[in-house]
Amino acid sequence: MSENRSEEVKMMEKKRFSVLLCAEDSEYVKKKYGGYFQVFVGMLAEEGEMWDRYRVTHGEFPEDGELEGYEGFVITGSCHDAHGNDVWICKLMDLLKKLDSMKKKVLGICFGCQILSRTLGGKTGRAINGWDIGATAINFCPSKLLSALQLPSTLPIIECHQDEILEPPPFAEVMASSEKTKVEIFRCGNNIMGIQGHPEYNKDILLNLAERLLQRDVIQSHHADAAKASLEEYELNQEAWKRLCRGFIKGKLELY
Structure with missing residues (x-):
C-alpha cells in the first residue's frame, strides 16, 4: 500500500466530531488559546x-451527506439570543432536528443548551433572576450517572448568560439545577444533552470576558465584581466536567 493510500485509510478510520461554532473569537482568546474552537x-x-469546525454564524453548515460521518456534534455559546429568528439560527434549528431524528449525539453549551431546548419544544427567554456570571454551584439530581463518573452531588461551573430555559422540552429530564437557574443540565434520551454553564471555560477566560462585557456596558460593575469574587469562593473541577462531556458525546455513558 502506498504511503498516501495508507494515510487516507488512517484518516477514514478516525472518529469524526464537529463543533458548530456560534461565537466570534475575541482577540484575547484567539491570541492566547487559538480561538474558542481550540478551547473546545x-x-x-x-x-x-x-474535529471539524463550522462557523454557523457565517453560514457554514455541514452538508446533509456529511452528517452520517460524524459521531457527535457540539454547539457552543454565543452572544446571540436563542429565542431570536436570525437566518442562521433557524437553519441551525433545522439541522438539530435532523441530527435528533438520526439519533446523533449532540451536546449544547450555554446558547447551545438553549437552542437545543427550543428546537425540541422548550421555551427560552431572558433569565428570571437576571445575569448569571461567575462560578456557580449546581446540584445534580440523584442518578446512576453520578456514581458512574464519580461526580459529587454539587459541582461548581462557570456561568455567563442573561437568557435561560424557561420551560424544558416535553419528556426532557432535568439533571441539574442551581439557586438562580432551574435548568442547568437537561437531556432528551441518550443522544441530546444541554449544559447551561461553560465547562470549557477557565478562570482566565471568564475574567477577560467579564472585563470586555463591562467595557461595552453589557454588564454593570457589580456583575463583574461578583464574578471575580465567585472565582475565589469556588474551586473549579474541570476534570469532572471533561469526564462528563467526553463520556456523553462519545457514547461512553449509560444514562438510564
Missing part, C-alpha cells in the same frame, strides 16, 4: 479523532 478541542479531543 482541548477539553474534548482524544488521540485518534478528527
Whole structure:
C-alpha cells in the first residue's frame, strides 16, 4: 500500500466530531488559546479523532451527506439570543432536528443548551433572576450517572448568560439545577444533552470576558465584581466536567 493510500485509510478510520461554532473569537482568546474552537478541542479531543469546525454564524453548515460521518456534534455559546429568528439560527434549528431524528449525539453549551431546548419544544427567554456570571454551584439530581463518573452531588461551573430555559422540552429530564437557574443540565434520551454553564471555560477566560462585557456596558460593575469574587469562593473541577462531556458525546455513558 502506498504511503498516501495508507494515510487516507488512517484518516477514514478516525472518529469524526464537529463543533458548530456560534461565537466570534475575541482577540484575547484567539491570541492566547487559538480561538474558542481550540478551547473546545482541548477539553474534548482524544488521540485518534478528527474535529471539524463550522462557523454557523457565517453560514457554514455541514452538508446533509456529511452528517452520517460524524459521531457527535457540539454547539457552543454565543452572544446571540436563542429565542431570536436570525437566518442562521433557524437553519441551525433545522439541522438539530435532523441530527435528533438520526439519533446523533449532540451536546449544547450555554446558547447551545438553549437552542437545543427550543428546537425540541422548550421555551427560552431572558433569565428570571437576571445575569448569571461567575462560578456557580449546581446540584445534580440523584442518578446512576453520578456514581458512574464519580461526580459529587454539587459541582461548581462557570456561568455567563442573561437568557435561560424557561420551560424544558416535553419528556426532557432535568439533571441539574442551581439557586438562580432551574435548568442547568437537561437531556432528551441518550443522544441530546444541554449544559447551561461553560465547562470549557477557565478562570482566565471568564475574567477577560467579564472585563470586555463591562467595557461595552453589557454588564454593570457589580456583575463583574461578583464574578471575580465567585472565582475565589469556588474551586473549579474541570476534570469532572471533561469526564462528563467526553463520556456523553462519545457514547461512553449509560444514562438510564
